[in-house]
Amino acid sequence: MDIPSQYNLDSYHYDLPEQSIAQQPADCRDSSRLLVYEDDNDQMSDHVFSEIVDYFKAGDLLVVNDTKVFPARLIGRKETGGRAELLVLEYPNTVTHTADDANGKVSQAEVIGLTKSSKRLKVGQKIIFSSSFSAEIAEELPGNKMKVRLTFPGDIEQAFDTYGQMPLPPYIKRDNGENSQDRKRYQTVFASETGAVAAPTAGLHFTDDLLLKIRKKGVKVARLTLHVGYGTFAPVREQDIRKHNIHSEYVTVPKETAEEINRTNRDGGRVWAVGTTSVRSLEFAADSGGVVHEVSDWCKLYIYPGYEFKVVRNVITNFHLPGSSLLFLVSALIGRENLLRCYKHAVADDYRFFSYGDAMLILGNREKLTAQSSS
Numbered sequence: 553m554d555i556p557s558q559y560n561l562d563s564y565h566y567d568l569p570e571q572s573i574a575q576q577p578a579d580c581r582d583s584s585r586l587l588v589y590e591d592d593n594d595q596m597s598d599h600v601f602s603e604i605v606d607y608f609k610a611g612d613l614l615v616v617n618d619t620k621v622f623p624a625r626l627i628g629r630k631e632t633g634g635r636a637e638l639l640v641l642e643y644p645n646t647v648t649h650t651a652d653d654a655n656g657k658v659s660q661a662e663v664i665g666l667t668k669s670s671k672r673l674k675v676g677q678k679i680i681f682s683s684s685f686s687a688e689i690a691e692e693l694p695g696n697k698m699k700v701r702l703t704f705p706g707d708i709e710q711a712f713d714t715y716g717q718m719p720l721p722p723y724i725k726r727d728n729g730e731n732s733q734d735r736k737r738y739q740t741v742f743a744s745e746t747g748a749v750a751a752p753t754a755g756l757h758f759t760d761d762l763l764l765k766i767r768k769k770g771v772k773v774a775r776l777t778l779h780v781g782y783g784t785f786a787p788v789r790e791q792d793i794r795k796h797n798i799h800s801e802y803v804t805v806p807k808e809t810a811e812e813i814n815r816t817n818r819d820g821g822r823v824w825a826v827g828t829t830s831v832r833s834l835e836f837a838a839d840s841g842g843v844v845h846e847v848s849d850w851c852k853l854y855i856y857p858g859y860e861f862k863v864v865r866n867v868i869t870n871f872h873l874p875g876s877s878l879l880f881l882v883s884a885l886i887g888r889e890n891l892l893r894c895y896k897h898a899v900a901d902d903y904r905f906f907s908y909g910d911a912m913l914i915l916g917n918r919e920k921l922t923a924q925s926s927s
Contacts, residue, residue, distance in 0.1 A: 555792050558857040558888055562791070565874040566895050573723050574908035577737045582762045585903055585910040589894050591865075591886050592915070596897055601757045601911055604868070610770025611821035613812055617752040617829045618775045620743035622709075623716025625729060628681040636669035636679045638687050638700060639719060640712075641782050643747040647708050661702045662690065666782070673698070681715045709746065719749045721785055721907055723873075738907070747779035747802070753870045753907045754827035772816075774809040776837075778802070778829040778851070788875055798854035798877060801829075805837040807846040813863065814844055824866040828878050831855070831864045831885075838862040856880035857888060865916025871898060871905045886914055 557563045578584040582602040589596050608614075624640040644661035667673045667689070679687045684705045691699035704711040717729040718738045726734070740755035741763075763773060783799025790796045813834070816823055825831045832855065837847045842862040857880065867885060872878040883891045894912065903910045 558883075559792055559794050561788060561793055561875055563888060564793070564876075564879050564883070564892075566892055566899070568874065568899060568905060572899060572903070572905045572909075574904035574906060574910075575724055577733070577756065577908045578904075578910075581737075581741075581757050581759050584757050586757075586913055587894060587898055587903060587910070588913045588915065589886065589890070590915045591890075594890070596894060598901065602762060604913060605762065605765045605769065607913065607915065608766055608769050608771045608824075609822070611816070611819060612769075612771045612824060613816040613821060614766060614771055614773045614824045614826065615809065615813070615830050615834065616740070616742050616755055616758075616773060616775055616826045617778050617780075617833070618740075618742050618744045619748040619752060619777050619779050619829075620746045621718060621739055621748045621751050621780075622746050623712045623735070624719040624749045625717040626679070626681055626687070626712075626715060627717065627729060628679045628687075630669060630673070631678050631680065634670055636667065636673065638679055639666045639668075639749070639782070640700075641665055641697070641749060643779070644702070644708055657706060658684075659704055659706070659708065661704075661708055663700050663702060664693065664697055665700050666696060667698055667700075685711055685715055719782075721750065723906060724908065742775070745777045745779075745804075747777075749782050750780040750784050751907065752778070752780055752827045752829045754868045754911060756908075757868075757911050758826070772812060774812045776806065776809050776830060776833050777804040778833045780829055784878070786877075788877060793856055793877075793880055796854070796877065798852055800850045800852045801832075802849070803833045803836055803851040804848045805833055805844065805846060810837060810844040810846050817842065817863075822866055823863060824868065825864045826868050828867075828869055828872075828881050831867055831881065834863045835859075835861060855884050857884045859884045861885065865914075867914045867916070869912050869914065870907065871895065871903065871909055871912060873906065882914070885916065 584601045586599040586601045626638045630636045640663045644663050647661045673689050675689050688701045690701045718734045779802050781801045788796050836851045836853045837844045
């Protein structure tokens with residue numbers, strides 16, 4: 553049976569020269585480029601990101617994801633001397649104080665991670681990061697994952713900060729895992745809630761000064777938290793994208809954010825979502841009537857063409873990998889053909905793609921959202 557084009561994985565591929573993949577961030581966060589697509593009149597225009605302030609109006613609400621990336625990539629040695637790596641997939645919420653030694657407190661935490669070495673590590677083997685920080689394989693899990701027991705001095709945040717590296721996506725090439733600016737630039741200026749292993753990249757373009765200018769126009773800024781997981785990079789292997797098993801990520805939409813969104817909608821303002829993570833969070837927290845509720849839960853919402861948006865129309869987003877679930881999400885908002893036309897323009901005009909790349913602003917059609925919410 554033929555798969556309709558909007559559900560066919562092959563329909564979400566586009567040609568991208570390797571040199572279009574940004575390896576470094578822009579010199580200044582808000583000096584990156586911005587492609588604006590206006591859904592109501594099907595128009596594209598080219599800008600600098602700092603010019604986004606001109607599109608806001610008094611009474612609008614900007615919703616940002618304040619998750620904070622932790623240095624989840626740990627590089628060490630096996631007890632036999634061979635190089636080994638551990639990528640921690642979830643920030644440990646529980647740390648056990650086990651003992652005190654001559655150097656102070658010793659603690660342990662169990663985490664889920666991916667390991668990399670010349671030979672697959674087995675249960676009981678260790679990775680040594682320092683004389684006082686190590687990881688022992690506790691259990692093999694499906695999907696090449698491992699349950700790992702970390703032993704470290706002091707607190708877990710200090711251990712990651714001292715010995716870890718930022719978990720940059722695989723398409724950003726670094727000889728030593730990270731460079732001197734990655735620790736700062738692969739993090740938004742509003743990051744505060746530790747737990748992500750990938751940055752909500754649309755937020756990387758904002759500066760404190762730009763946010764101040766936006767607020768001065770009478771725009772409020774609200775926060776939510778979605779801890780971006782490794783699954784965001786997971787390839788889609790189903791030819792029929794409807795069969796794809798989307799990854800889960802933990803979402804917190806505070807009561808005050810939900811109330812601010814609902815108030816903005818009632819008063820005729822526009823809700824702006826920074827990134828696909830904010831889109832996913834808000835749609836997850838909304839009921840069928842478009843009312844957003846306080847929530848703290850695992851989100852497995854899968855958005856692809858045919859999805860009827862309940863809250864979001866205006867979206868600030870980066871350019872996404874071909875054939876990715878994030879590309880499906882944005883296609884659901886403005887249509888696959890429209891999106892790929894925007895991407896074709898961006899490639900031809902030398903926009904920079906992916907995490908450290910340029911941005912896209914989608915100005916949605918409010919009437920379209922209203923019609924969906926009332927149907």
